[in-house]
Amino acid sequence: MTKKLVSILLFLVAIAHATVRSETIHIATNETEIVLQTAQNGRLYQLYLGPRLSAAADYNHLLPKLKSKSDGQAWEAYPVSGTETYFEPAFGIRHNDGNQATVLTYVSHTVKQVSPDVTETVISLKDVVYPVQVKLYYRTFAKDNIIESWSEISHNEKKPVNINRYASSMLYWKRNRYFLTEFSGDWAKEVNMSTVPLNFGKKVVDSKLGARANMLVSPFFTVGLGETPREHDGEVLMGTLGWTGNFRFTFEVDNENNLRVVSGINPDASDYTLDPGKVFTTPAFIFTYSNKGTGKGSRDLHRWARNYQLKDGKGDRLTLLNNWEATYFDFNEQKLNGLFAEAKFLGVDMFLLDDGWFANKYPRQSDTQGLGDWQPTTSKLPNGIPALVKGATDAGVKFGIWIEPEMVNPKSELFEKHPDWVILLPNREHYYFRNQLVLDLSNPAVQDHVFNVVDHLMTENPTLAYMKWDCNSPITNIYSPYLKDRQGNLYVDYVRGLYKVLDRIKAKYPNLPMMLCSGGGGRTDYEGLRYFTEFWCSDNTDPIERLYIQWGYSQFFPAKSMAAHVTSWNHDAGIKFKVDVAMQCKLGFDINVKGLREEEQTFCQSAVATYNKLKNTIFNGEQYRLVSPYEGNHTATMYVSESGKQAVLYTYDIHPRYSEVVLPVKCQGLNPTASYRVKEVNLMPGKNPDEAVNGKVYSGDYLMKVGLDLFTSTKLHSRVLEIEVAE
Incomplete structure (x- = not known):
């Protein structure tokens, strides 16, 4: 670009800034409001975020605040890297000429009434030097007091560009103190709640695990504004990202004690190559503001989820008996028929067959082999799945089945036939988590394979009533044979590939209930729950531990979305205590029913009947x-x-x-x-x-x-x- 051309562009930009008309944009629920405004430089800033003001004229008092801020410290709605942004940016890019700076200016905005209670505001921004466009989306749910925020990024440069920051949301607060509650743990000890003060600098909560992204930390948080978060009073921001993959929340307190909250996909190892004319859509950041504590915020999130986000959010859920703790891998057709009778005896709706029913060359006798070969093991199940469905139906219960279609054991026919379908380093020693690897869902051929696992089961067994979809490994050996020179796209395109599969399943089998499982709570996000009726909170079913786990998840998820089973964990706890804990959520049993004493069996029968009388209040009531x-x-x-x-x-x-x-x-x-x-x-x-x-x-x-x-x-x-x- 010549010096003369640069001078002309700068002159035009100066004219545009001098003539820009100030725009004020209000984004509001019945209780919460965001006010954005353009400045004389053409850029968009946040003026206000908090309780909705009663008098519209009062918002005029906010306007002078924008002029008092210097450019480097103003609350820009979507700040970019490479210019005068002093703090964490929302957007970063490397242009075709190597330049890494972008200045986004306001173009226009639209407001659309999606339904009587849902409004969508779209704000268009662009760079006046480079052909780069960003659209900011805000969807408000008036009665539920929920706001979704996401962005769309596109460009028309001659060649692909590299985007290295692509946040869904940037929010600002001004209080004297801030306190962050995060939800962390590991397998069998999920969502441990801990609260820390936020002081000057950055606190980052993120995941780099890929498929089983939430194994160590969950994609949601609470910020206490002024005081530590409390249940029944006080100001809190409660936020979560709808993304079944790597996420990052950045909490940054600046030199003036302002808090910036940046939410989105984790860009670590994910510099994304974006082609001209293509649109990069970020996941929705879902949040609520409450000045009546976390209890009010949770109830708003629960109600919104049931109304708009959770699959079959207003529908019923199936009680069940799972065979895992009764049999593990050791079962056959005869033994399962006996368990169908036990399910009927309990009075539950369904029997769920867990891991161990598939593979023939490498029969699934443990977790070391067979994963990926989704044909029934003939030595165990000579008459296949149709005979099991019939047997359950004859016993008077429905039949569900466990699958883990995104994964493969190296000791499997699938791996032998298609090693190119696996995320696997071509030139280094391989690392296996739980003896398995992750299939490359960025590859359309792999997407077809995963869809066909479900489609074949459903086509062969049209009355199959339920699927438990597991995902036991994070992404290791991080290399995609399919993406070749675009390895930075892998973490993002994997999740998008998963959604393509789930969209196909939901379109063909819209009424199929499915459990989102990931070795416990390794996947707990609201975009995933568009496809699943419930999620498995944890493999830890000790009722004491479950009280803490269910307390943590209830901060963001309604009871009907949380699967809780009565098991043999914790021999000090009686059957009543175990059942009473599980009855808080979606009730199931994973226990050797015949191993219970007669009075315990009678109690479990009675408990199922009691639960059926109460579950409408548990599922659809306010918690x-x-x-x-x-x-x-x-x-x-x-x-x-x-x-x-x-x-x-x-x-x-x-x-x-x-x-x-x-x-x-x-x-x-x-x-x-x-x-x-x-x-x-x-x-x-x-x-x-x-x-x-x-x-x-x-x-x-x-x-x-x-x-x-x-x-x-x-x-x-x-x-x-x-x-x-x-x-």
């Missing part, structure tokens, strides 16, 4: 977390039905201390003027309910202000109370 397990030796949670006429209250004594002082459990969400009858349910055979509360009638006001004495000094003790309006 109130009353007493946190993190704050003592007891915990309590309740659900209130949509009508407000029924509530279910769970209380748990975990490890009470000798002579400790316990406080009453105060309910929430009830009508203070209504009268409620309290009934203890889900009791062991021969066990009488607590006469101190059972059958008593209280006002909603009393239950919320005074509460009930429900905690005890008994270790691993639990109660389930049904609270109904007294007619």
Whole structure:
């Protein structure tokens, strides 16, 4: 580019800036508002984010704030690298000429009413020097108080460009203090909640694991604005990324104590090569602002998820019996037919066949072989899956099946035939996680293969009622034979390939319930849950640990999306305690039913029947977390039905201390003027309910202000109370 041409361009830019008309853009739910405005330099800035103001004229008082900020420290809506951005940018690019700077200026914006409660605002930005365009999308859900934010990046340069930053969202806050709650752990110890102060500098929460991206840290967070996040009061930002892959949240406090929150795909090892005319769409950052604590924020997220995001969000869920802990890999057709009868005895809806049913050259007798060869093992199942479906149907239950179609064992026919379908380094020693490798879903041929695993099962067995989709390995040996010289695209294109497969499955089998499993909670994101009715929270089914795990996931996900099974884990806990914990979510059993005592079997039967009576309130009601397990030796949670006429209250004594002082459990969400009858349910055979509360009638006001004495000094003790309006 000649000096003369550069001078002309700069002159034109100066004229454009001098004549630009200020635009103010309001993005709002019924409770929360973002205000953006263009400045004299043509760029777009955030003026306000917080509670919606009652008087529209009050927003005029915000306008002078923009002029008082220097360019380098202004709250630019989508700041770029390479210019005067002093802090973490949202966007970075390397142009055809090697230049790494971009200045995005406002072009236009549109507002579309998607439905009575959903509004979409699209803001177009462009670089006046290079043919690069960015569109910022904001979708607001008025009644649910949820905002989605994402971006679209495109260009018309002569050759592909490299984008090295591509955030979905940039948000700013001005408070005296900030506190971050993150959710971290590992296999069997997911979503441990910890809160730390955010001080000057950057705190990054991210994943680099690829397929099983959430194994060590979950893609959601809470920021306390001014104070540590609290359940029932205080200002909080709660955010999550809809992306089943690597993510990054950057929390940066600057020299003026402003907080920047940058959310999106993790760009680490993912400098993306973008062709001219193609559009790079980032995943949605989903967030809510609450000035009534995390409980209010969670209820807004739950309601939004059921209404708009979760597959079959308003529908029912299937109770089930899984065979894993009863048989592991050791089963045959005869043994499974016996388990169908046990499922019918329990009263659950379905039997779920887990791992170990497939492969012949390398039969699946352990996790070391067979993965990828999705033909029934003839020595175990000589009549194939159709005979099992028929056997379950004859027994009076539905039939579901486990698959792990994205993965392959090196000891398999699939790997022998198609080593080029596997993400695998061509020139280094191979590393295996759980004896397996990841198939390359950036490759359309592999996408077809994975789709065909499901399609063949469903075509052969049209009444197959459920699939548990597992994913036990992160991406290792990171190289795609298919992408060749575009290895930076792998992490992104893998996830996009997965979505292409899931879109095909959902289009052909729209009513097929599916569980999103990833060696436990290795995949817990809302874009994945567009295709799955529920997710597997953890392989850890110890009921004590599950109280913490379910508490953590409930911050962002509704009860009906969280699968919880009764198992043999923790021999100190009785069957009632285990069932009462699992009943908070989507109930299942993974236990040797015949190994239970007769009274335990009878109790489980009764518990399934009780759950069926209560589950509409659990699934579709408002959740109130009353007493946190993190704050003592007891915990309590309740659900209130949509009508407000029924509530279910769970209380748990975990490890009470000798002579400790316990406080009453105060309910929430009830009508203070209504009268409620309290009934203890889900009791062991021969066990009488607590006469101190059972059958008593209280006002909603009393239950919320005074509460009930429900905690005890008994270790691993639990109660389930049904609270109904007294007619």
